[in-house]
Amino acid sequence: xxxxSYLLGILLTVGMVAASSDCTKAQTxxxxxxxxxxxxxxxAIFAGKxxxxxxxxxxxxxxxxxxxxxxxxxxxxxxxxxxxxLNPLVTVPAQYQMYRxxxxxxxxxxxxLMNQDRNSIQLLDSTDRLRSFTKDHLRxxxxxxxxxxxxxxxxxxPEEQADVIAYLLSLKGxxxx
Amino acid sequence: MLRHTCAVVGFLLAVSVVSVSQTPATSTSVLPDxxxxxxxxxxxxxxxxxSVVTGQRMTRDHWQREVDDMVSRGAKGTPxxxxxxxxxxxxxxxxxxxxxxxxxxxxxxxxDTVASRPNRALAELPKGEFVPHGDPATVPGGVTxxxxxxxxxxxxxxxxxxxxxxxxxxxxxxxxxxxxAKNLELKWVFQxxxxxxxxxxxxxxDGVLYTTQGNDVVALDAVTGRLFWIYRxxxxxxxxxxxxxxxxxxxxxxxxxxxxxxxxxxIAIDAKTGNPLWDTTVARTQSGYTMTGAPLLVKDKVIxxxxxxxxxxxxxxxxxxAKTGKKxxxxxxxxxxxxxxxHTWAGDSWKTGGGSTWLTGSYDADTNLLIxxxxxxxxxxxxxxxxxxxxxxxxxxxxxxxxxxxxxWYQANPHNEYDWDGxxxxxxxxxxxxxQPRKVVLWANRNGxxxxxxxxxxxxxxxxxxxKQTWNAGFDENGRPIMAENTKSxxxxxxxxxxxxxxxxxxxxxxxPQSKLFYVIARDGYSTVxxxxxxxxxxxxxxxxxxxxxxxxxxxxAVGAADEQLTAIRALDxxxxxxxxxxxxxxxxxxxPFGGWQTNAGAAGILTTSTNLLICGGRxxxxxxxxxxxxxxxxxxxxxxxxxxxxxxYAVDGKQYIAIDAGTSLFVFGLRDGAEKNR
Numbered sequence: 001x002x003x004x005s006y007l008l009g010i011l012l013t014v015g016m017v018a019a020s021s022d023c024t025k026a027q028t029x030x031x032x033x034x035x036x037x038x039x040x041x042x043x044a045i046f047a048g049k050x051x052x053x054x055x056x057x058x059x060x061x062x063x064x065x066x067x068x069x070x071x072x073x074x075x076x077x078x079x080x081x082x083x084x085x086l087n088p089l090v091t092v093p094a095q096y097q098m099y100r101x102x103x104x105x106x107x108x109x110x111x112x113l114m115n116q117d118r119n120s121i122q123l124l125d126s127t128d129r130l131r132s133f134t135k136d137h138l139r140x141x142x143x144x145x146x147x148x149x150x151x152x153x154x155x156x157x158p159e160e161q162a163d164v165i166a167y168l169l170s171l172k173g174x175x176x177x
Numbered sequence: 178m179l180r181h182t183c184a185v186v187g188f189l190l191a192v193s194v195v196s197v198s199q200t201p202a203t204s205t206s207v208l209p210d211x212x213x214x215x216x217x218x219x220x221x222x223x224x225x226x227x228s229v230v231t232g233q234r235m236t237r238d239h240w241q242r243e244v245d246d247m248v249s250r251g252a253k254g255t256p257x258x259x260x261x262x263x264x265x266x267x268x269x270x271x272x273x274x275x276x277x278x279x280x281x282x283x284x285x286x287x288x289d290t291v292a293s294r295p296n297r298a299l300a301e302l303p304k305g306e307f308v309p310h311g312d313p314a315t316v317p318g319g320v321t322x323x324x325x326x327x328x329x330x331x332x333x334x335x336x337x338x339x340x341x342x343x344x345x346x347x348x349x350x351x352x353x354x355x356x357x358a359k360n361l362e363l364k365w366v367f368q369x370x371x372x373x374x375x376x377x378x379x380x381x382x383d384g385v386l387y388t389t390q391g392n393d394v395v396a397l398d399a400v401t402g403r404l405f406w407i408y409r410x411x412x413x414x415x416x417x418x419x420x421x422x423x424x425x426x427x428x429x430x431x432x433x434x435x436x437x438x439x440x441x442x443x444i445a446i447d448a449k450t451g452n453p454l455w456d457t458t459v460a461r462t463q464s465g466y467t468m469t470g471a472p473l474l475v476k477d478k479v480i481x482x483x484x485x486x487x488x489x490x491x492x493x494x495x496x497x498x499a500k501t502g503k504k505x506x507x508x509x510x511x512x513x514x515x516x517x518x519x520h521t522w523a524g525d526s527w528k529t530g531g532g533s534t535w536l537t538g539s540y541d542a543d544t545n546l547l548i549x550x551x552x553x554x555x556x557x558x559x560x561x562x563x564x565x566x567x568x569x570x571x572x573x574x575x576x577x578x579x580x581x582x583x584x585x586w587y588q589a590n591p592h593n594e595y596d597w598d599g600x601x602x603x604x605x606x607x608x609x610x611x612x613q614p615r616k617v618v619l620w621a622n623r624n625g626x627x628x629x630x631x632x633x634x635x636x637x638x639x640x641x642x643x644x645k646q647t648w649n650a651g652f653d654e655n656g657r658p659i660m661a662e663n664t665k666s667x668x669x670x671x672x673x674x675x676x677x678x679x680x681x682x683x684x685x686x687x688x689x690p691q692s693k694l695f696y697v698i699a700r701d702g703y704s705t706v707x708x709x710x711x712x713x714x715x716x717x718x719x720x721x722x723x724x725x726x727x728x729x730x731x732x733x734x735a736v737g738a739a740d741e742q743l744t745a746i747r748a749l750d751x752x753x754x755x756x757x758x759x760x761x762x763x764x765x766x767x768x769x770p771f772g773g774w775q776t777n778a779g780a781a782g783i784l785t786t787s788t789n790l791l792i793c794g795g796r797x798x799x800x801x802x803x804x805x806x807x808x809x810x811x812x813x814x815x816x817x818x819x820x821x822x823x824x825x826x827y828a829v830d831g832k833q834y835i836a837i838d839a840g841t842s843l844f845v846f847g848l849r850d851g852a853e854k855n856r
Contacts, residue, residue: 064449114405122398122405124449128432130385130405132398 037166045164064128065112066096071173081165088149098144101133213265220254220262234718237267319431320382322476326542333828335381338426338471342540343605346687347785348826352833352853354788358802358811360852365402367843373421374821375838380427381827387434388843389424394436394446399829406451412440416462417717419487426471428479430499435479437468443481443497457502464716465490471537475578478505482534486552489720492532494549506581510534510551510569518568526563529714531555532570536600536683541632546575546584548618550600556722557596558666559709566591571599575635585635589622594666595707596677597623604688605632608751619751621686621697623679627754641754643747644680644701648673666707676705685782685823692789692805694748694757698780702742744778746793758808762795782823794820794837816844
C-alpha cells in the first residue's frame with residue numbers, strides 16, 4: 001500500500017512558479033512559517049474572508065478556475081506563497097487569466113480558456129461548466145484585463161496572511177493509510 | 178482469453194488507409210538496436226503497431242510459430258528476412274530477456290493534461306501513488322449513481338459503457354427515424370494520434386463527450402468535436418500486452434472520470450480539467466495483467482476487470498472506492514482455497530488458470546447483482562494441464578455489488594480448450610417467458626450459442642446456436658453442454674466450428690424493447706484446427722499451450738466465393754433463438770490496404786433506438802443504418818476503416834447525434850439542418 005502522498009495533476013497546476021533552486025531554502029522557511037501562523041485560523045480565512053475558494057480548489061471544495069492547491073504545501077515554500085499572496089500580478093500564469101465571451105444575444109460567460117481556433121472557443125466557465133462557442137455567435141471574446149487574483153496586502157492583516165500561508169503549507173494531499 | 182497476437186492481425190490488417198500515412202509515428206525507437214530491427218519494423222508494422230510485439234516475451238519456438246502464422250496471414254518477407262526476424266524477436270523479446278527496459282524504450286511514466294497550456298513542464302509522476310480526492314458525487318451537477326440508474330430518463334446523455342446498467346445498447350432518442358435517416362450527414366471527426374485498434378465507447382455528459390486517444394483521455398465538445406483537454410498517459414514499457422494498447426471506455430462519477438489503463442492501473446481524472454486525482458495499481462502488469470475494458474461505476478465503487486488470459490493470470494473482478502481508490506473487494510474467477518468449487522481445478526492449476534474479465538459487466542439494481550462474463554481457462558488450448566471443469570471460466574457470474582460475494586454462476590463451456598471467452602456483455606431484459614414476466618439475461622457467447630438465463634437465479638432457460646457449430650450435442654437439464662464426439666483438442670489437431678475468434682466477440686449485442694428482438698454480430702462459417710502442445714508457466718510469458726493452427730490464406734479467388742464465411746447482423750427472437758432476419762455485412766475476402774487479401778470477419782457492435790433504427794458498421798468500413806424490424810438498409814456510407822465497437826447516440830440542444838469509431842478516428846453524424854421534421 002502506498003503511504004506517501006504525491007501530486008498528480010495538482011502539481012501541474014501549482015508548480016509553475018516554484019523555483020527548484022530555492023526548494024531547500026523555501027522548505028526551511030516554510031517550516032518556520034508553519035510555526036508562525038495558525039493553520040485552523042488560516043483555513044477559516046481561506047474559505048471565508050479571503051474568498052479563495054471562488055477560484056482555487058482544495059480537495060473537493062472550490063473552483064477549477066485557478067490552480068488546485070490541494071497539495072501546494074509540497075511544492076511551494078513560504079517565500080513563494082507570500083509573494084503570490086501579496087503580489088499576484090506577476091505570478092499568475094497566462095492560462096489562469098480570466099477570459100470573457102459575450103454572445104450576440106448579450107449573454108456573458110467568464111472563465112478559463114481551455115482551447116480555441118479560428119472558428120470556436122472552449123471555456124470552463126465560472127459555474128464549472130465546460131462550454132464551447134462558435135465565434136459567429138459571439139459579439140466579443142477577450143481576456144479580462146483585471147488580474148484574476150487580488151493582492152491580499154491590504155485585505156488581510158499580517159497575522160491573517162501568516163495564518164493563510166500556514167494553512168497552505170499544511171496542504172500536502174490526502175495520504176491513504 | 179482475448180484474441181491472441183495472431184488473431185489480432187485479422188482485423189488489424191484492415192486498419193484504415195489513414196493509418197498508412199501515420200505509420201512513421203510507430204518509430205523504431207521503441208525497438209532495441211540489433212540485426213533484424215529494420216525487418217521487424219517493416220514486416221510487423223505492415224499490419225499492427227509495435228506494441229503488439231514489444232509487449233510479448235516468448236521462447237524461440239513460440240516466436241517461430243507466431244511469425245509463421247503472420248506469414249500465413251499475409252506478412253511479407255524473404256525466407257532470410259523472416260528467419261532474421263525470428264532471431265531478432267527471440268533475442269530481444271525472448272523469455273530470457275530482462276524485463277526492465279528490454280524494449281529499449283525511453284518512455285517513462287508520464288501524466289500530463291494539456292488544455293491550452295503552452296510551455297507547460299511535464300510532471301514526472303510516480304506510479305501507484307496518488308492524492309485521493311474528495312467525494313466526487315458531492316460536486317453540483319455531477320453524475321450520481323441515481324442518474325446512471327435512471328439513464329433512460331436522460332437519453333441525451335450516455336452515462337455508462339452499455340448506455341444503461343442493463344447494457345441493452347438501446348436509446349430512447351427519437352429524432353432520427355427510418356424516414357429521415359437518409360438525411361444523415363457527417364458533423365465532425367476526431368482523429369486520434371494512435372495506431373492500435375480504436376474500440377472506445379465514449380461517454381456523453383451534458384454536451385461534453387469523453388473518449389480516449391489510445392491510453393490518453395480527451396474531453397470534446399459534443400457538437401463540434403473541439404478539444405477541451407487531453408490527459409496523457411504512458412503505460413510502463415514492460416507491460417505485457419496480449420493484443421495491443423486497447424482501452425474500451427471510461428466510467429464517470431460526480432465530476433471524476435475513471436480510466437482502466439492497459440498497464441493495470443486505475444486512474445481517477447478530474448472531468449473538468451483532465452487533471453489526474455489518484456492512481457492505484459490493480460495488478461502486476463509484468464505478470465501479464467492488463468486492463469482493456471471500461472470500468473463500471475456502481476453506487477460509490479468503481480468495478481474493473483482484467484485481461485491477460487494468455488499469460489497464466491488468475492482473473493478477477495475488483496471494486497475500488499470511487500473517492501479514495503482503496504480496494505473494497507475482489508472476486509476471483511478461478512476457484513481457489515476457501516471456494517467450494519476449487520475441486521474443479523487439478524492441483525494448483527487455479528493459480529494460473531486464466532479466467533480474465535476484460536469486458537464490462539452489467540448491473541441489476543433489483544437484485545444488486547453484478548453480472549459479468551468470465552474468460553476462458555488457461556492454458557487456452559491444452560486442458561490436460563488443468564483437469565476439471567475449471568470454474569468459473571467461460572461463463573457468467575453474478576456477484577453482490579457491495580461485497581463481491583458469488584450469488585450464482587453459469588458455465589457455458591466447462592473445461593474449455595478453444596479460447597472461447599465468456600466475457601461477452603450480458604444484456605439484462607425484462608420479457609415475457611412462457612406467458613409470465615421474467616427478468617432474464619440475454620447472452621450471445623463466443624462459442625456460437627445464444628443463451629437465456631434467469632438473472633435472479635442463474636437458471637438455464639435456453640441455448641441455441643446462431644452460427645454453425647460442431648462442438649455441442651445438446652444440453653442436460655441444468656444447461657450443461659453435452660460435448661459432441663471427437664471434439665477434444667489434440668496434438669494432431671481437431672477441427673471445430675466456430676473458430677477461436679468465435680461466433681461473436683467483444684462487439685456488443687443489442688436488445689430493443691420496441692421490436693422485442695435481440696441483435697448480434699454473427700461470424701458464421703469460420704473454423705479452427707485446435708492443436709494442443711506442451712506448456713510450462715513462467716511469469717510474464719505467454720501461457721496458451723498450443724501448437725500451430727494451419728489456416729488458409731485468403732486469395733483473390735476467395736473474393737465473393739466463400740459465402741459460407743460471413744459476418745452478419747442477425748435478429749433473434751429471444752424466446753426461441755430463431756432468426757428473424759439477417760443483414761450480411763460482408764462475405765469472403767477483400768483487398769488488404771497493406772497488400773494481399775484479408776477476411777473481413779467481425780464488426781462494430783450494435784445500437785438500436787426506439788424509432789426502430791439499428792446502427793452498425795463492418796470491418797471493411799461500411800457504416801449502416803437499418804430498419805430494426807426487418808433488416809432493410811436505410812442509409813450507408815463508407816468510413817474508410819474498420820469499426821470495432823458499438824456506436825452510441827446522444828443529443829445536445831435538441832439535436833441527435835450518432836458517434837462511432839472507425840479506423841483510428843471517431844465519426845459523428847446528425848441530420849442535415851432542417852431535416853429533423855422529415856419523419
